[in-house]
Amino acid sequence: MSNHRALSLHIPAPPSRPGDAPDFTGLTLPELGTTRRPEVLTHEAEMRDMPYGLVRVLDENGVAVGPWKPALASEILHRGLRAMLLTRVFDTHMFGAHREGKNSFYMKSTGEEAIGAASSLALGRSDMCFPTYRMASYLIAREYPLLDMVNQIYSNAADPLKGRQMPILYSARAYGFYSIAGNVGSRFGHAVGWAMASAYKHDDKIAIAFVGEGTTAEGNFHEAMTFAAVYHAPVILCITNNQWAISSFQGIAGGAETTFAARAIGYGLPGLRVDGNDFLAVTAATQWAAERARSNHGATLIEFVTYRVGGHSTSDDPARYRPTDEPAGWPLGDPIERLKMHLIALGEWSEARHQALVCEVTEQVRDAAKAGEEIGVLGVSRPDRREMFEDVYKEPDWRLIEQRRELGI
Amino acid sequence: MAVMNMIQALNAALDIMLGRDPDVVIFGEDVGYFGGVFRVTNRLMAKHGLTRCFDAPLSEGGIVATAIGMGAYGLRPVVEIQFADYILPAFDQLVSEAARLRYRSGGEFWAPITVRSPYGGGIFGGQTHSASPEALFAHVSGLKTVIPSTPYDAKGLLISAIEDDDPVIFLEPKRIYNGPFDGRHDQPAIPWSQHPASAVPEDYYTIPLGKAAVVREGAEITVLAYGTMVHVSLRAVEEAGVDAEVIDLRSLVPLDIETIVASVRKTRRCVIVHEASRFAGFGAELLALVQERCFYHLEAPIERVAGWDTPYPHAFEWDYFPSPARVVSAMRRALEG
Numbered sequence: 001m002s003n004h005r006a007l008s009l010h011i012p013a014p015p016s017r018p019g020d021a022p023d024f025t026g027l028t029l030p031e032l033g034t035t036r037r038p039e040v041l042t043h044e045a046e047m048r049d050m051p052y053g054l055v056r057v058l059d060e061n062g063v064a065v066g067p068w069k070p071a072l073a074s075e076i077l078h079r080g081l082r083a084m085l086l087t088r089v090f091d092t093h094m095f096g097a098h099r100e101g102k103n104s105f106y107m108k109s110t111g112e113e114a115i116g117a118a119s120s121l122a123l124g125r126s127d128m129c130f131p132t133y134r135m136a137s138y139l140i141a142r143e144y145p146l147l148d149m150v151n152q153i154y155s156n157a158a159d160p161l162k163g164r165q166m167p168i169l170y171s172a173r174a175y176g177f178y179s180i181a182g183n184v185g186s187r188f189g190h191a192v193g194w195a196m197a198s199a200y201k202h203d204d205k206i207a208i209a210f211v212g213e214g215t216t217a218e219g220n221f222h223e224a225m226t227f228a229a230v231y232h233a234p235v236i237l238c239i240t241n242n243q244w245a246i247s248s249f250q251g252i253a254g255g256a257e258t259t260f261a262a263r264a265i266g267y268g269l270p271g272l273r274v275d276g277n278d279f280l281a282v283t284a285a286t287q288w289a290a291e292r293a294r295s296n297h298g299a300t301l302i303e304f305v306t307y308r309v310g311g312h313s314t315s316d317d318p319a320r321y322r323p324t325d326e327p328a329g330w331p332l333g334d335p336i337e338r339l340k341m342h343l344i345a346l347g348e349w350s351e352a353r354h355q356a357l358v359c360e361v362t363e364q365v366r367d368a369a370k371a372g373e374e375i376g377v378l379g380v381s382r383p384d385r386r387e388m389f390e391d392v393y394k395e396p397d398w399r400l401i402e403q404r405r406e407l408g409i
Numbered sequence: 410m411a412v413m414n415m416i417q418a419l420n421a422a423l424d425i426m427l428g429r430d431p432d433v434v435i436f437g438e439d440v441g442y443f444g445g446v447f448r449v450t451n452r453l454m455a456k457h458g459l460t461r462c463f464d465a466p467l468s469e470g471g472i473v474a475t476a477i478g479m480g481a482y483g484l485r486p487v488v489e490i491q492f493a494d495y496i497l498p499a500f501d502q503l504v505s506e507a508a509r510l511r512y513r514s515g516g517e518f519w520a521p522i523t524v525r526s527p528y529g530g531g532i533f534g535g536q537t538h539s540a541s542p543e544a545l546f547a548h549v550s551g552l553k554t555v556i557p558s559t560p561y562d563a564k565g566l567l568i569s570a571i572e573d574d575d576p577v578i579f580l581e582p583k584r585i586y587n588g589p590f591d592g593r594h595d596q597p598a599i600p601w602s603q604h605p606a607s608a609v610p611e612d613y614y615t616i617p618l619g620k621a622a623v624v625r626e627g628a629e630i631t632v633l634a635y636g637t638m639v640h641v642s643l644r645a646v647e648e649a650g651v652d653a654e655v656i657d658l659r660s661l662v663p664l665d666i667e668t669i670v671a672s673v674r675k676t677r678r679c680v681i682v683h684e685a686s687r688f689a690g691f692g693a694e695l696l697a698l699v700q701e702r703c704f705y706h707l708e709a710p711i712e713r714v715a716g717w718d719t720p721y722p723h724a725f726e727w728d729y730f731p732s733p734a735r736v737v738s739a740m741r742r743a744l745e746g
Contacts, residue, residue, distance in 0.1 A: 128481075128482075130478075160515055161513065161514065161515040162515050164512055164513055164515070165513050169513070171513070171514035171515060171517050171518065172517075173514075173517040173518060178481065178518065179510060179513055179514035179517065179518050181505060181506070181509070181513060183501070183505045186474065186501055186502060186505055186506050187506070188474070189470070189471055189474025189475050189477075189478065189502070190474055190475075190477050190478035190481060190506070191478060192474070192475050192478060193474060193475030193476060193477060193478025193479040193480075193481075193482070193486075194478035194479065194481055194482045195478075196475060196478070196479060197478065197479040197482035197483065197484045198482065200434065200460055200479075200484065201482075201484075207478075219470060219498075220470055220471075220474060220501075220502075223468045223470045223471030223474060224471065224474065226466050226468060226471060227465075227466065227468070227471045227474075227475050230466055390516075391511045391512045391515065391516045392511075392512050392550050392551050393511075393551065393553070393575045393663075394511070394519070394573075394574045394575055397619065397662070397663040397664075398663070398666060
């Protein structure tokens with residue numbers, strides 16, 4: 001007879017489900033200012049506490065404090081605020097357009113706008129971002145034309161991607177924004193290869209890549225981390241931990257056992273855990289990792305801790321798996337409100353100016369949406385059908401030409 | 410001209426491309442210092458430098474993913490997957506990423522990568538050193554699939570594959586790396602030096618993708634084959650004493666449909682030969698194309714000789730590997746039909 005008790009299988013469960021009170025007591029949030037800022041070129045072995053800390057700059061009054069406080073021109077703060085607001089209003093508008101049947105699908109990034117906006121403004125246009133589908137603020141912060149986004153979402157005659165892609169899977173090479181696809185994680189390694197190419201060419205460009213915390217469970221996360229570490233690739237590898245992968249809480253991806261930033265330790269990479277709703281903290285961490293990459297010291301893994309305020313997509317109803325008031329209980333607040341408070345604390349902003357900006361970006365979104373609708377919404381307007389057969393290869397082979405002719409085009 | 414086996418011809422192609430184009434980089438498992446388990450990258454690191462030809466972690470998915478990223482940057486990576494049997498961990502990268510990048514990005518990004526991989530059986534490689542996965546790739550829009558059968562073609566096709574701006578799966582029949590094996594496994598191996606296609610120019614030359622080679626002209630029947638099966642088919646034709654036209658496809662995608670159709674319309678009979686298992690193999694596509702385009706010229710049902718629909722077995726190597734005798738039988742059926 002065995003003296004062991006029978007085994008039992010552990011299935012992680014979130015602290016609260018629909019009907020329960022939101023519970024974030026399991027989230028480790030070190031005191032503001034307690035997470036140190038190592039010198040950029042510190043050896044990884046000297047930084048193994050970092051993945052368990054939390055890089056934060058903005059306190060509850062919007063005052064920037066602590067060692068990570070970045071030296072930022074106020075112009076960047078204003079551009080960041082505008083980009084985040086624009087993203088949120090755009091999301092709301094295009095989500096609504098889906099409900100009106102103007103597009104087939106949409107995904108909002110509500111609550112996560114600081115991550116894209118801040119990292120975008122911290123990097124140069126010749127650096128390349130390998131985004132997820134929840135990174136529109138990266139593109140918007142670079143002033144990519146909203147009309148091009150609308151046209152892509154409507155798959156209309158002016159769609160830059162020629163009607164081939166589902167909405168929001170943008171591609172904008174000139175803006176340092178790599179082609180998105182629906183499958184998760186498979187571009188993480190592309191960023192590493194892109195960065196290796198830059199190093200190979202003795203160039204000065206770096207790459208930044210994003211995955212959600214759910215995607216860290218994919219094999220291609222491990223592959224990318226391994227290659228980034230082995231070849232000292234000048235890349236910033238980022239995990240957007242928004243607590244939810246559709247209906248699965250972050251514990252299903254392994255987040256109940258340790259932090260996602262701590263994954264870095266096993267690869268010998270520095271890992272930073274950063275308040276993703278703190279525009280200044282995101283900027284500071286991105287700058288730190290960028291400087292490390294540009295000085296040939298290789299890759300950094302950053303976990304941005306944030307919260308997915310909206311549903312996963314237009315096809316998802318989060319009320320079926322989490323408390324409806326959970327977003328309101330998120331302890332790191334709202335990225336837009338926090339940057340707004342910071343600008344007010346600096347004496348550079350006011351409620352009145354903020355409301356004026358909200359009106360301005362709302363009008364900007366309406367104008368872009370209207371211009372896109374004039375070209376046409378889904379099913380009303382679309383690119384030339386010949387485009388269906390182009391770009392499969394650089395030149396179509398006989399099959400594609402024959403098949404195109406079969407359609408009479 | 411120099412006399413080369415297929416390994417030397419492939420090595421020469423890589424050497425030339427490293428010399429011609431600073432954007433060409435080579436990496437894969439054991440390809441660097443060691444020169445590859447089949448010696449195809451022998452001495453390239455020593456000659457061209459550590460960053461031009463280097464070792465990679467044991468991660469097929471990572472190798473192809475980083476190659477795609479390099480390609481998007483502007484490099485022209487040539488990566489090696491040690492055996493085609495082990496390409497499957499990279500299948501997602503090849504299908505979901507490399508093949509679709511140009512299409513989905515509206516032409517903004519593309520992946521001019523070449524994925525070299527030894528493939529095929531006849532070496533007692535068992536289940537994981539014998540596979541012929543070409544049909545998996547031929548089915549994917551956006552990929553090109555190329556298979557040489559001689560040293561001369563291997564060099565010219567590999568240079569074309571590397572220069573091509575689309576992703577190319579370059580499958581190397583490892584059974585004929587050292588000599589033109591014709592299926593007679595009970596006879597001494599023949600080195601490439603006894604075969605005219607071992608005469609390989611030392612300089613740069615290309616063979617265009619999408620052009621088949623008529624390796625034997627004939628009037629009675631058309632045999633479509635590629636890789637090792639070209640040599641098996643030629644042997645079968647010789648044994649049967651049939652006036653067959655043997656076509657080495659060389660490139661499955663793009664496919665040289667004109668050469669195939671012209672030949673079958675002339676001979677009115679067709680046998681398709683490949684090592685890969687039969688069901689939904691590339692032979693099924695060839696058969697369908699010939700049927701669609703040559704129906705009123707055909708005098709007999711199109712025959713297929715292929716591997717059985719089993720995993721590749723070890724002890725039953727020569728029962729599985731399509732033999733000249735099986736090709737002879739298929740030709741006889743087609744000629745009598």
